[in-house]
Amino acid sequence: MPSAETQAVCDHIRKVMRAGGGDDPIANLRTSFDDYAKVSEETMQVTGKVQNISVDGVPCAWHSHPDSDEDRRLMYLHGGGYMAGGLYSHGALASRLAKATGCAVLMVDYRLAPEHAFPAPVEDATKAFKWMLENGPNGPSAARRTFISGDSAGGGLTLATMMALRDAGDPLPTAAIPISAWADLAHTGETMKTRADVDPIAGGDAMDALVMAYLQGRKPQETPLGSPLYGDFSGLPPLLFHVGDAETLLDDSRRCHEKAKAAGVDSQIEVWDDMPHVWHLFAPYLPQASQAIDRIGEFVRGHS
Numbered sequence: 001m002p003s004a005e006t007q008a009v010c011d012h013i014r015k016v017m018r019a020g021g022g023d024d025p026i027a028n029l030r031t032s033f034d035d036y037a038k039v040s041e042e043t044m045q046v047t048g049k050v051q052n053i054s055v056d057g058v059p060c061a062w063h064s065h066p067d068s069d070e071d072r073r074l075m076y077l078h079g080g081g082y083m084a085g086g087l088y089s090h091g092a093l094a095s096r097l098a099k100a101t102g103c104a105v106l107m108v109d110y111r112l113a114p115e116h117a118f119p120a121p122v123e124d125a126t127k128a129f130k131w132m133l134e135n136g137p138n139g140p141s142a143a144r145r146t147f148i149s150g151d152s153a154g155g156g157l158t159l160a161t162m163m164a165l166r167d168a169g170d171p172l173p174t175a176a177i178p179i180s181a182w183a184d185l186a187h188t189g190e191t192m193k194t195r196a197d198v199d200p201i202a203g204g205d206a207m208d209a210l211v212m213a214y215l216q217g218r219k220p221q222e223t224p225l226g227s228p229l230y231g232d233f234s235g236l237p238p239l240l241f242h243v244g245d246a247e248t249l250l251d252d253s254r255r256c257h258e259k260a261k262a263a264g265v266d267s268q269i270e271v272w273d274d275m276p277h278v279w280h281l282f283a284p285y286l287p288q289a290s291q292a293i294d295r296i297g298e299f300v301r302g303h304s
Helices: 004-018 025-033 091-101 120-134 153-167 205-215 250-262 287-302
Strands: 049-055 058-064 069-077 103-108 145-151 175-179 239-244 267-272
Touching: 004 025, 049 120, 058 091, 058 120, 069 091, 069 120, 069 153, 091 103, 091 145, 091 287, 103 120, 120 145, 120 153, 145 153, 153 175, 153 250, 175 287, 239 250, 239 287, 250 267, 267 287
Parallel strands: 069 103, 069 145, 145 175, 175 239, 239 267
Antiparallel strands: 049 058, 058 103
């Protein structure tokens, strides 16, 4: 059975997501999503140093701690269905990842649909990553190790960014960590049905509306950089997938992991019991969230 903390997190998520709609559903979605992680005040607390910057017009923020090795850099891509989220909603998580990994973390506030549909987020993410290769928090310098991570839509964008970089002949990160990745925008996974009653956020007609806003009528199976489950995984760096057993998107991560392994990629997947969508955001209130962040730290340090 889920713990009391897990149940409280799920109840909070349902409450937040019911706050959308109204006369301006897009604006209301974005406003409500900013509170997605706010199950308690401590879950939103940003620690360490934050530097807001612009990468060729893309708003970004560096997160670091006194013991961060600024030549080891992790680019983080927030979730929000490609329509919401940003530097505020995921700032606390970015700061915790900087602490756990010992990296300088570059959060990317990529353009959002429907104003900026596919491929705008992929363009922004690849631009930011290539910039990060040669620039750190203290100015121009070559990175020694690089990583990409992201959650939900940002988890799918993590995969798409690497596929785009590879296809263009650009350098790839040392390793990557997709979290609760939204990678099949056709929603063909069996867990879209089997987890529908327990997942407090990811399911139903609302996701179809997000797909329409992002892909603008393109077929997911024919748009691998928009729906990376259908992409080519060959040549990608080591991967660590994190996903909760209570997520409708569980099969997205499972199938991406299987495709990566079949393509010869060093891929791992960890399925966390009872965990909801992107539970990492609820540290330190949810013990498993802190544990998952620490596990990412171990993975990154193991590839440094």
